Amino acid sequence: xxxxxxxxxxxxxxxxxxxxxxxxxxxxxxxxxxxxxxxxxxxxxxxxxxxxxxxxxxxxxxxxxxxxxxxxxxxxxxxxxxxxxxxxxxxxxxxxxxxxxxxxxxxxxxxxxxxxxxxx
Numbered sequence: 450x451x452x453x454x455x456x457x458x459x460x461x462x463x464x465x466x467x468x469x470x471x472x473x474x475x476x477x478x479x480x481x482x483x484x485x486x487x488x489x490x491x492x493x494x495x496x497x498x499x500x501x502x503x504x505x506x507x508x509x510x511x512x513x514x515x516x517x518x519x520x521x522x523x524x525x526x527x528x529x530x531x532x533x534x535x536x537x538x539x540x541x542x543x544x545x546x547x548x549x550x551x552x553x554x555x556x557x558x559x560x561x562x563x564x565x566x567x568x569x
Contacts, residue, residue, distance in 0.1 A: 507557060514546040514547055
């Protein structure tokens with residue numbers, strides 16, 4: 450890819466990528482590279498601000514949520530039924546996954562409205 454050893458392509462200044470547009474290159478540390486926290490914030494911004502990437506993550510999250518539900522319903526149903534605590538923890542996690550998916554979908558719909566409004 451033509452990058453120096455130890456650097457990632459998305460960290461190079463001046464590139465017009467989703468990472469650089471989202472602010473991964475802002476607030477660099479003393480060494481000139483972003484801290485882990487700054488990199489994580491930049492990646493989150495890139496995911497949330499890029500429609501295609503946002504939709505890919507939504508699809509992945511939906512798959513994980515459905516797989517979690519299917520596993521609880523058909524594979525682990527007997528094991529979960531043996532203990533009320535296991536049952537509550539499992540389906541509590543399932544509920545959290547579903548709620549996060551709904552919030553992500555709501556954010557996506559608001560972002561699409563905002564993008565379309567800004568096109569005018």
